[in-house]
Amino acid sequence: MLTQTDAPMTGHPLADTVARFAWLLPVLPLLGFLFNGFLSLRAAAHPGPADPTAASHDHGEHGDHGDHGAHDAHGHDDAHHAARHPSAGLVSLIGPGVLLLSFGLALAVFVAMRAAHIEEAYVLTLFQWMPTGKLSIDVALQLDQLSMVMTLIITGIGSLIHIFSVGYMQDDPGYPRYFAYLNLFVFFMLLLVLGANYPLMFVGWEGVGLCSYLLIGFWFHEKANADAGKKAFIVNRIGDFGFLVAMFLMFANFGTLSFAGVEEAAGGLMVGSLIATAICLFLFLGAAGKSAQLPLYIWLPDAMAGPTPVSALIHAATMVTAGVYLVARSATLFAVAPTAQLTVALVGALTAVFAATIGLKQWDIKKVLAYSTVSQLGYMFVGVGVGAYTAGVFHLMTHAFFKALLFLGSGSVIYAMHKAYHETHNHEDAQDMRNMGGLRRHMPITFGLMWIATLAIAGIPVFSGFFSKDEILTAVFARTHGSTLAEASLFGIPGTALLYAIYALGLAAALMTAIYMTRMMLYTFHGPNRTGEAERPHLKEAPWVMTGPLVVLGVLSLVGGWMNLPLITGGAIGPVELLHHWLEPVVGTGANIVTLGETPHLSHATEYTLIGTAVFIAVAGIAFALWRLKPAALVAAKDAPAEQGIAKVLHDKWYVDEAYDAAVVQPTLGVSRTVLWKGIDAGLIDGLLVNGSALLTRAFGWMGSQAQTGRVGTYAWVIVLGAVAVLGAFSFL
């Protein structure tokens, strides 16, 4: 269906390998979308007597589980009324199938790329898109080490989550629709990371935003879910504005929008270039929207209204990391704009701490994970912000492993909770940790795997998160001296001081991460069970189709760190810095600019101290949580007292939503109502222009109508006078 119009890169080492079929990577999920979408529409158009969509109106009845807005696993309510979707078998085959095929192809391309040792990206031009004057934009895919890493994450984790969804969503009446959206998401996400220029990336960027919106509002029968989708979409528009402006600036200054062209142009700029700084800040605005950074993070926690596998795939592992990818992709450009880099790192660090504080006091298991995601995304931005692009991407990858595991694990827990409450027709909140407790006895596999992920995210040695987090913190520390960042400044604060502050913020976030994750595990799996006497026998481990992907992710969370062991391990436990060397051709130029052309060197003593500090912080966090939190003292959500003091502030998310509402939403609404609606629309447009012109026409019409007396005599006089006038005119002229 797609043809190669020309092959300008025939000389490239990848040109004769399987890489020339790389266009199939996004096309396979697109075909899956078309197929599943067709099945979904057909089911909707011909509802047979046994059609389960007929039962979908039942969503509303189960509406009120509390004030959380997110009522996950709601589709299962319908299991009681409806059989599986008639096309479910086919959809279960196609949905995950296309992803597995895509993943297989990605692996093949990866193997080919490893063998070829490419220095330059392989650009596969499919066709011309916008050949206009000076600017020619192609639909072209860029295969290089960075897009390869992202593709493997997206198709790999994506496959696992698709398989998990087969179990999780099996009783949902919108089953084909769900997989259609999910396939479409993967298509756009692959377009985002494989596009060879910013506009194509933007297409993917907007496409994943659309799919995110569709999947957050998947159970749109409840207004809260639909509202959450809209919120995500609208907040992202602010970021997209930044992205667009950045593209305009790039075109105006560099005359090109392809990655290769922009990188070349950026390489010729002076460090501290004003134009690079402006472009980078606008790009970062886009990244902050998509990747939920301060001040645009507010949509991500609400996005938990979608099905839990969606939270795992879109709102943890892939889409929200697109901003990090964007910065890493523009590494050279950011490298020549140290002020923008400091901004990125500072915003990332502040986000990491801020979101972590909120995570400390959430009761909804998915909300804890949502704020944890925001916090970890902040970490990634610290990494790419300080020019340690590899570290940022490394954390992106390990985070994809352990956070997908945590989300799918929580999905497994919610699934069990929901089934139990469903059996007893109890309408308690299946996502509130106060209703859980002691689940380790009922779900041992999920329990064990989620502890692995928790230790990974907390940064306990050997687990994957430890290596990536430590690499970021070490990089921040190393950049405090002998880097462009140390010499730059932000708001008059010298870079060195700022970097120390960012390091401290990073440690603080790490401490809180360890605390809230341990808290989540304690309240969910340990202590006595608070679900209810009647429900307890129904609490069961999820089926294998769900726990299987969890096991794979558990292994990855455990050994993911081996992909980029720090230099200091000296090869004792495996080859060091694999990812670093792998990404070198893509981000190396940028990283070198930041470190002034030298490999940053910390003495071994310093490095051991940094690692020791990080480990101490992580252990201290876990120990503190184990010491202070008493799961036995918790009561079920319906009997729980209201929060007090600072706990209430944290539980209510620092009242940021309320502040935004007061500062932005209400004034906008007020201006819209009084000025735009009543003033401009009703007053000016409708009143003066529309009704006014009608009135004017009628006035003229009335004046004209007065000539029509209806008396023949008058008309006769007019005719005669007219005739006389004409005659007079003839005789005098």
Added chain:
Amino acid sequence: MVAESLALSAALFTIGVIGVLTRRNAIILFMCVELMLNAVNLSFVALSTLYGAAGQVFVLFVITVAAAEAAVGLAIVIAIFRHRQSVNLDDINLLKG
């Protein structure tokens, strides 16, 4: 001869116009219109001695049309009379704007 004929024609036409402008009875108005038509006919005939027979042909047409007009017009007047028991034009102003 032509000059006198034209003078008579002008006189008749003027009488017709004055009648149309001053009288209110539809029948009289109608007669005045006929007068104006025939004044024009007179001019046609008079001028045909100078300019050929086309004028006389025209007169035949005018007479024909005037006859048709009289038929339709009188029918309307009768219809109005039946409707309103009057042929006074001051009473008939249905087309007032």
